[in-house]
Amino acid sequence: MKEKESLFSPRNLKSLTGPLSAGNPVIVLVLGICPTLAVTSQMKPAIVMSLSVMAVLSIGNVIISLLRNTIPPRIRIIVQLTVIAALVILVDQVLKAYVFEVSQKLSVFVGLIITNCIIMGRLEAFAMANKPWPSFLDGIGNSLGFGFILIILSFFRELLGAGTVYGYPVFEKIGLYSTGYVDNGLMSKAPMALILVGILIWIHRSFNKDLIESK
Amino acid sequence: MKALRKILDNIKPHVEKGGKFSKFRSTFDAFETFLFVPDHVTAKGCHIRDSNDMKRTMSVVVLAVVPAMLFGMWNVGYQHFLSIGQEAGLWENFFYGFLKILPIIIVSYVAGLGVEFIFAQIRGHEVNEGFLVSGILIPLIVPPDIPLWMVAVATIFAVIIGKEVFGGTGMNILNPALLTRAFLFFSYPTDMSGDKVWIADKADAFSGATPLGDALIGDLDKLPSVSDMFFGFIPGSVGETSTLAILIGAAILLFTGVGSFRIMISVFAGGWLTGLLMNVLAVNSYMEMDAYYHLLLGGFAFGAVFMATDPVTAAQTKRGKIIYGFLIGVVTILIRVFNPGYPEGMMLAILLLNIFSPLIDHYVVQGNIRRRLKRIKVKA
Structure with missing residues (x-):
């Protein structure tokens, strides 16, 4: 019998920390761009979105991982979708109950978590072939990597686009507006989010040269 | 020397x-x-049309912009004194405008060239000369009283995102000067168009847009006379009001062979024909406006002569240039007439077609290959 792997073995830890940088779902795999563009104009929705994705992805990973030996390969995608959809509906109800305003702001994008390719990708690529505990860690890791990017983006977009950080009017407090500064309207539009993602990828790759594709 | x-x-x-x-x-x-003229100009190569250094080509463009710029400076003063109800002499007008425009020119050059020099140092290549032209075009397509820091931010954005990330001059897919304007337009809409801009008693100084703004809401009676629009005694962004000055620039570009006459003519043709089409449909008063008004209004002429002909971002093939120019004219009028959000369509039309120009070239080249293959097969 194989020796039991400890809960935080290097391999497990790697599935937790890998997605933060070298395997980041947004800036390396370029998945989940839709919510990245749509909900990052302010920090609050971005954080709620990250937490929602974390709940759906980690629990979904565990459920699929538990079921992985019983799911017929032919219908695995539809089973995964059912699990995700059920979880998303749960998350949606929780958001509506406790943070109604934010859930209004996120509008359709909560429902669209179902189509977030990060979730489908991790369920298909990881949970279908791994035990529940590593799958759980993988879910947490990937949603952290996703949320990390979302929070960076939303920080800059909210600061430069509206002059606030998590709703707190920073620029107004330090008196920047009286010097003639005007908020940048482009920052709160989706195209600028795409450009910012590009800049993040640029910065990230200049620190991780091995990610740069050879020509 | x-x-x-x-x-x-x-x-x-x-x-x-x-x-x-x-x-x-x-x-x-x-x-x-x-x-100085460098001794290491390109000697041969399939893409070479003459052995001029790029910088001298650019100098011609800068020279061609000068009439529009000088007139723009005078007009800024003229409009200013007109709005406060004072008479002013030629030099007084010019000097007022000169003092308004000069800081914008300086800021645009310092910001843009600063970025270029930094990138050239980091990457170890020559400083690209493309910005010499962009730097003079940027002040001409913004309202005269735009805050200088906005010009700096937009220029830095355009040079980095529009040019350097693609590999510098010659590799950019979008015209950097227009990208600067687009950035300003979407970032700081209140400073680029609308009531706040420039002269208070003129409704809208955006893109020569008192006339454009009037046309948009169907107020055709308020339009200035054709001669005023042609000579440029109308409010607007600095360099684009006088169609005459722009045509002088166009003549310089065409005479030296720097600008493409195919693009210029087809832009005007596209705009005019679409204008005529609008006249035929004519469901609102804007559509009934005489087609040639479109060519005189706003930034149409300026865009056609100085922006659309940018050799880097325009289509490269001869037939492609005609399609490219024609579509710019068409899209401009469509945006102007059908989109109330954007009174001036020239900027968006050129940027859109900039993106499409490689595609146009691709199909022109493919079509040519197919035609020639057919000829071979017939003979064989």
């Missing part, structure tokens, strides 16, 4: 490879080739 040459020759050994200041070689090279 000789003294200058001597100074440069004195510095040269220090910045050559192995010299003390070899880090600054690209900076030195930029100044040397800017001041």
Whole structure:
């Protein structure tokens, strides 16, 4: 019998920390761009979105991982979708109950978590072939990597686009507006989010040269 | 000039490879080739049309912009004194405008060239000359009272995102000057158009847009006379009000062969024909406006002559140039007439077609290949 792997073995830890940088779902795999563009104009929705994705992805990973030996390969995608959809509906109800305003702001994008390719990708690529505990860690890791990017983006977009950080009017407090500064309207539009993602990828790759594709 | 040459020759050994200041070689090279005709021009190659250095081509464009710029300076003063109800002489008008425009020119050059020099130093290539033109075009397509820091931010954005990330001059897919304007337009809409801009008693100074703004809401009676629009005694962004001055620039570009006559003519043709089509449909008063008004209004002429002809972002093939120009004209009028959100369509039309120009070229080339293959098959 194989020796039991400890809960935080290097391999497990790697599935937790890998997605933060070298395997980041947004800036390396370029998945989940839709919510990245749509909900990052302010920090609050971005954080709620990250937490929602974390709940759906980690629990979904565990459920699929538990079921992985019983799911017929032919219908695995539809089973995964059912699990995700059920979880998303749960998350949606929780958001509506406790943070109604934010859930209004996120509008359709909560429902669209179902189509977030990060979730489908991790369920298909990881949970279908791994035990529940590593799958759980993988879910947490990937949603952290996703949320990390979302929070960076939303920080800059909210600061430069509206002059606030998590709703707190920073620029107004330090008196920047009286010097003639005007908020940048482009920052709160989706195209600028795409450009910012590009800049993040640029910065990230200049620190991780091995990610740069050879020509 | 000789003294200058001597100074440069004195510095040269220090910045050559192995010299003390070899880090600054690209900076030195930029100044040397800017001041003197370099001895290392391209000698041959399939894409070479003449053996001019790029910088001299760019200098011609800068020269061609000068009439529009000088007139723009005068017009800024003229409009200013008109709005406060004062008479002012030629020089008074010009000097007022000159003082307004000069800071914008300086800021745009310092910001843009600063970025170019930094990138050239980091990447170790020559400083690209493309910004010489962009830097003079940017002040001409913004409202005269735009805050200078906005110009700086937008210029830096356009040079980095529009040009340097693609590999510098010659590799950009979008016209940097227009990208600057687009950035300003979407970032700071209240400072680019609307009631707040420039002269308070003129409704809208955006893009020569008192007339454009009037046309948009169907107020055709308020339009200035054709001669006013042609000579440019109308409020607007600095360089674009006078169609006459722009046409002088166009003549310089065409005479020296720097600008493409195919693009210029097809832009005007596209705009005019679409205008005629609008006249036929004519469901609102804007559509009934005479087609040639469109060509005189706003930034149409300026865009057609100086922006659409940018050799880097325009289509490269002869037939492609005609399609490219024609579509710019068409899209401009469509945006102007059908989109109330954007009174001026020239900027968006050119940027859109900039993106499409490689596609146009691709199909022109493919079509040519197919035609020639057919000819071979018939003979065989």
